[in-house]
Amino acid sequence: MVRVAIAGASGYTGFELLRILSRHPQVTVTTVTSRAHTGQAVADVYPALRGHCPLIFQNTTAEVLTAEADLVFTALPHQAAMGIVPDLLSRGVKVVDLSADFRFRDPRVYEAWYQEHTAPDLLSETVYGLPELYRDAIARARLVGNPGCYPTSILLAAAPLVKRRLVDPRTIIADSKSGVSGAGRGLSLATHFCEVHDGFKAYKVAEHRHTPEIEQELSALAGEQLHISFTPHLVPMTRGILSTVYAQLRPGVTGEEVDAAYRDLYGTERFLRLCPPGRFPSTLQVRGTNYCDLAWKVDPRTDRIVVVSVIDNLTRGASGQAVCNMNLMMGLDEACGLEAAPWMP
Template sequence: MKVSIIGATGYTGAELIRLLTQHPQVEVEIITSNSFVGKKISDIYPNLTGIIDMKCKELNVEEIAEKTEVAFTALPHGVSMDIVPQLVERGLKVIDLSGDYRYQDLDTYQAWYKEHSSPELLAKGTYGLAEYNSLKIKDSSLVANPGCYPTASLLALMPLVENSLVEKEGIIVDAKSGTTGAGRKLSRGTHFSETEGNFKAYKVANHRHRSEIEEKLSLAQTDDVQLTFTPHLLPAKRGILATIYADLACDKSTEELIHYYHEFYDGANFVRILDNKLPQLKYVVGSNYCDIGVKVDQERNQVIIISAIDNLIKGSAGQAIQNLNLMAGWDETPGLKQIGMYL
């Protein structure tokens, strides 16, 4: 299968290229970049030297439609919505990694992002949380890859929320991310001298990923779910660790909930439920795994769920490839068999 990557020189685009070079059934045919037209991708990311040395092209929708079957759009929020309709119109399958098609509710998207220029496609897109939505993804021509924080949060919470095992109010998501979550664009807050030896919360009470998590949990619960979401910036390159607190709606022990998680994710290739330890970034960074640990505080009838992912892989490029595999009717795992880099 021949694919194109639109916006190939950001961190997500570069990860897509790196992972897809190891995919036995995929050939990267076209890569585009507004900033580096004519430059070899291996000059921008020298780790690709001798592996993939193709040049970045200007965006040409007609050429992409003619030469490729699937397009990954690794573009900023608000930019994808102008490109994706052109690709869908020409019969391509599209996996969009921006936030532009993640929401079912137009008003929610526009409240947190900007006015949407192609709202008609919101209903046609499928939310690409692979472990939860695999059947719909298989039949979809437009998949909206989830955000990195929502991936870690939803995989941890969906089993409990969907089955009304926790109260729908009072959920707290306390999440920490490495600096690559902010993308490649320079900003003062992600400079080495600002982050090294530091740890801080940001966008407290107004991070837009809260709305994404709330919408998907509310759809699973068929009722409004409200939560507190606080993101933090780690002095690390990559990885997300989310610590989540929720009040139990019934009496359950740690062992009972762990058994329940095992049943819920039975057969899931990339979700690991840890029985006797709690997740750490070292277990997952460099891989497409999401590790989940569960602990019940019986005195407070509260459950604490901890999840860990690599934000650039399971939270972005890896999940996009997992969705590609589903859309193509393949096993989920090609291109994604890397083990986490413990050291």
């Protein structure tokens, strides 16, 4: 049995971790922390977990956090994670970090978009936690930087095209729509019900912090430095992301080659579901799961490829992917605890 602790367990990603791990047959959650809810029962903060999680939130030290843990999930804000991760690793546990602090290979890129990095020496050993691209390295890692939600949806859509060199990677455009839970549980006027309901808006245009993360991974696949256009949108739903990715096909590339690229890379993947020809996915069909559903179409009028990707931002875009990474790191079947069917209305 794998013993895990969760640092910062009272946010939406912390709840989602507890929801998934409560039915994981090979995991025991030993400790959960929260400054805001110290001393409160998890079931009092999240009544949905009544009967599933008997733990009390603590505000504790790395020593206590690791005393009965083999792996720690850090579901903390950016900067707070890098403050505790070195201490956790020094105590012999493995770490899956859900913040942005350990997603970047170059600390200068992180610092240009976030703030000063106080543990840059760890970046060279950190593995980016996208299993479809880095499964073997994740299995050997002691520190995994769990990908962001938008990057997960976009990278899974674009990777076969870039890896097979079927498109001009400099022409990639990503247009994404997310539910409001992506902003976290904290109170904000921008995500107030009256500000979101019946509305639909773009935000952080040409300046979203997930942009360099997407560019880092696409550049690694392409073998050259890339810049993309990425525009996120907020839609009035609780959870889910739909990303539409566009790119110009290289001269002579056929639809058959595109089909083969997706089937060759993803045909045996547990959590990539390729839609039948002519059908495009909805966020409803992946809600509450670790699935990414993909569909694509070549537009012969423009010689462009259009790819549609859907994920649940809290599960595949955060906690579900983190559990998948934990499974790999601890030698478990990567799908363990993650094979529940999607929620439907």
